[in-house]
Amino acid sequence: MLPPPTAPEAIALCAVAALAGAINAIAGGGTLLTFPALLWFGTGALVANATNTLALFLGTGGSIWSLRRHIPAVRPWLVRLLPVSLAGGWLGGVLLTRTSERAFAALVPWLILFATLVFLAQAPLRRLAGFSEGGAAVPHRRLVWVAQLLQFAVAVYGGYFGAGIGILMLASLGFLAIGSLHEVNVAKNILGGAINCIAALWFIAAGLIDWPRAAVMTLVALVGFFVAAHYSQRVPQVWVRRTVVAVGIGITVAQFWKQRLA
Helix, strand or coil: CCCCCCHHHHHHHHHHHHHHHHHHHHCCCCHHHHHHHHHHCCCCHHHHHHHHHHHHHHCHHHHHHHCHHHHHHHHHHHHHHHHHHHHHHHHHHHHHHCCCHHHHHHHHHHHHHHHHHHHHCHHHHHHHHCECCCCCECCCCCCHHHHHHHHHHHHHHHHHCCCCHHHHHHHHHHHHCCCCHHHHHHHHHHHHHHHHHHHHHHHHHCCCCCHHHHHHHHHHHHHHHHHHHHHHHHCCHHHHHHHHHHHHHHHHHHHHHHHHHC
């Protein structure tokens, strides 16, 4: 059991969580801030990842609620993709708990780098999936089993690490042309919530959650999410994305350098 966060740590985590919640409301990618912040203050890599996953799950409700009227349109896809999301999220969580602290710590820079590159490729992935900047979807026909295979792969990654799964799902669901951008977003949020939920339940059972830090980060991140959602139209998304990418690259370099010195 880790000691409760000190006052400076709690203040710093609050600031990072609020910023992450705001970034998630505007462009996604807040995990690239919260997970490294926990590592910075000495939280073990496995516990930091598990705690971050729980905070992600608890913070999903606001985004789903804001898009709830679009749920009926995507219900047929949710019926098909929820089971594989739960199965993949559970498998990813199991794989994480079967990974040693040292091995996972060695993977951290590579995982952050991958999540950063996925985030960097967000705009090309959206265009490839058929979305214009205005949010319209170009219809594509894809077999259901292909969608389930893609979703299962994303879910395993999401249960194991989590950062970047929203962007990966935005691209994969876009290929299926399940509806408008808002409909894709609500489907992505529900499926991502399911992945994080099943993985978080596994992490709770495994005793990997740092509850004080999870509570601080979740509550403040929700505040940041709702505030940013209200004012998001005034913030240029391109600058938010550039900031997240710069932070992700900086953290990746720092993590590789830390491993070199270890």
